[in-house]
Amino acid sequence: GAVVSQHPSWVICKSGTSVKIECRSLDFQATTMFWYRQFPKQSLMLMATSNEGSKATYEQGVEKDKFLINHASLTLSTLTVTSAHPEDSSFYICSARDGGVGELFFGEGSRLTVL
Amino acid sequence: ILNVEQSPQSLHVQEGDSTNFTCSFPSSNFYALHWYRWETAKSPEALFVMTLNGDEKKKGRISATLNTKEGYSYLYIKGSQPEDSATYLCAVNNAGNMLTFGGGTRLMVKP
Numbered sequence: 001g002a003v004v005s006q007h008p009s010w011v012i013c014k015s016g017t018s019v020k021i022e023c024r025s026l027d028f029q030a031t032t033m034f035w036y037r038q039f040p041k042q043s044l045m046l047m048a049t050s051n052e053g054s055k056a057t058y059e060q061g062v063e064k065d066k067f068l069i070n071h072a073s074l075t076l077s078t079l080t081v082t083s084a085h086p087e088d089s090s091f092y093i094c095s096a097r098d099g100g101v102g103e104l105f106f107g108e109g110s111r112l113t114v115l
Numbered sequence: 116i117l118n119v120e121q122s123p124q125s126l127h128v129q130e131g132d133s134t135n136f137t138c139s140f141p142s143s144n145f146y147a148l149h150w151y152r153w154e155t156a157k158s159p160e161a162l163f164v165m166t167l168n169g170d171e172k173k174k175g176r177i178s179a180t181l182n183t184k185e186g187y188s189y190l191y192i193k194g195s196q197p198e199d200s201a202t203y204l205c206a207v208n209n210a211g212n213m214l215t216f217g218g219g220t221r222l223m224v225k226p
Contacts, residue, residue, distance in 0.1 A: 106151075
């Protein structure tokens with residue numbers, strides 16, 4: 001299957017720091033990428049959908065000024081957690097597809113710990 | 116928001132046992148159901164995508180069925196092996212294209 005690479009896989013930062021997470025599709029062009037968050041013992045929750053070259057669509061309850069998403073090319077989307085606080089500590093994972101409603105390919109996930 | 120539920124939350128079986136678990140979802144506005152296998156420290160891996168009522172898919176020892184009228188899907192693993200240990204996620208697309216995940220079933224297969 002197609003490969004999606006996510007980086008970094010683990011980040012620890014101080015409160016107030018901004019953290020950028022990258023999601024790359026390595027062998028296909030991802031017209032749509034999705035960002036999810038998973039708190040301990042909870043389901044994966046969709047945060048936002050990003051389409052290349054346009055603004056991301058955020059799910060209800062997700063602050064767009066807090067979680068900045070950029071999808072500037074067909075192979076790269078970034079999620080920036082601005083001024084991170086301990087309650088932002090979570091597992092963030094991206095997925096991508098090259099169109100339609102078909103198979104999603106996931107990154108490896110990024111575990112963020114904010115001290 | 117769709118309510119997608121998976122049961123059981125976790126499951127311990129002995130090597131060689133066959134097992135199954137459930138994903139239930141609202142049947143209205145259903146579009147597609149996905150099963151993923153997620154091993155620790157790896158990316159979730161797509162197993163099946165199913166859209167039609169009565170669909171049955173099979174990949175090796177793993178198979179899945181779909182009942183869209185009553186809103187459930189079963190995932191079966193025949194002759195479980197230790198390497199089958201993982202979290203199995205189901206996710207449902209509704210007609211609005213939103214994908215909602217269940218909480219997952221964590222399977223542990225003891226040698």
